[in-house]
Amino acid sequence: MTTLTKTEDTPAPTGPEAFLSVRDLRVRFSTEDGVVKAVDGLSFDVERGKTLGIVGESGSGKSVTNLAVLGLHNPQSSSVTGEILLDGKNLIAASEKEMERIRGNRAAMIFQDPLTALSPYYTVGRQLAEPFRKHTGASRKEAKARAIEMLTKVGIPQPALRFDDYPHQFSGGMRQRAMIAMSLMCNPDLLIADEPTTALDVTVQAQILDLLKDLQQEFGSAIIFITHDLGVIANMADDLLVMYAGRAVERGTVREVLQQPKHPYTWGLLSSMPRLGGDINEALMPIPGSPPSLLNPPSGCPFHPRCAFTEKVDGERCSGERPLLAEGRAAACHLTPEQKRTIFIDDIKPRLG
Structure with a gap:
């Protein structure tokens, strides 16, 4: 399994096999309305030859994170802090000349819309x-x-x-x-695929995904695969990072996260998907509300205004205390492990079939 961060706020030691290590990454954009906190304390690792999937709604910080890895943000209107270690080299501290030697060579990106x-x-x-x-x-x-x-x-x-x-x-x-x-x-060591199949029909999409897997086996590249499609990520990734409002809210292997999700946001994503073999008239269950403004994100857990389970947490922890992401298989949520188990078995799993 990809070794990931200890918490969202405290950088964890780099794992011995980690090729890319992102530590406490924060990306800010200056606008006329204020500062947008596009990525807010994100950490993860990717091993050589492995695929890390990153999922979340539009605006969750997926693409911004990976543009930061390649140093593609405009320094005049944005700031990037933290550490991005590519084989031990901190890319945030690298000069533009150094980044030019890395982009397209050691690290490359497949953009969402090839026509543009x-x-x-x-x-x-x-x-x-x-x-x-x-x-x-x-x-x-x-x-x-x-x-x-x-x-x-x-x-x-x-x-x-x-x-x-x-x-x-x-x-x-x-x-x-x-x-x-x-x-x-140039046989890159790191390949970032930013929703590379979004605009393609399902047949071509399957061909592209198979192609990426075959090429990864041939070249041994580490891949970061960004998508909002959990069905695609189930077939592509080894490990999975779920993002919401610029933060990681859950992580683990693909099997762990998709079969035994522990965060209410992940439950919402899975419940809003149509079930294979389900009733065609079955109503989907969308997540209520809208993603928060990153100009003024909610205090505490960023998902709490849309969460149906805040009443199960004592006091006002959800709105007042930011939950951290523990080391290993984890979800940043104030629900107890027993509450997560019970809610998943009684309420969520029956919806997923």
Whole structure:
């Protein structure tokens, strides 16, 4: 299992196998209305060759976290603090020149929308070959051969001919495959996939997911897979981090979190999904309310305004005391372990079937 943080506020020792270690990460954006606390004390580790899934609603901080890992935030309007250790090197303290050597080389990202991520002014082949030349010093001929090789690996038909095509000449699934090929050109140690299948139909989505798993086996990359789809993450990840309002609220192996969830927010996510084999007329159970404003997040547990179980906690702990995420398999919630077990067995599990 991926070794993760001891608490959200206290950095934990880096595990011996951790390749990426994020410690007490905080990302703030300055706006006209105030400071947005997009990520608020987040810690996790990822091992080589393993996949960490990060799930949560839109605005929970998933993408912001991973843009911070690659140093892609505008320093004029944002601040990033904490530690992001990539194989022991703190990326937050790295210069822009150092980050340029890391991006696309040791760490790469598959963006959610390849049509906007790929430049419309350059051929797909050129967009694959030029970063490879920059990082490796390869000749044009070598870079073209490598690009065609990677287009072949990701299943692009007639890759030597498609090398000279522009992004608009590719279908949505092919553009996503080209993005994956681009991210793998330099055999990165870390691959960040930011909802890479959101805009694809289910058939192409399955092909892309299988492709990522096959390529991970071949290259041994660590993967961070960001999604809001728990069905996708069940088939992709080894470990799972559930985020809400810029914080981690639950973590564990995929099997632990999806089969025995311990946080009311995770219960809500699972209960709002349609059941395989369930009644087609069965009503879904959405989480009540809306995600909080990160300009002025709630005190205490950020989920307490939407939680149906606050009355089971003594006093006003939910609204006044921030629950911490303990080491190992854990959920940041003031409910006792026995209460979590009872609620899950009596109220939640019957809904999940």
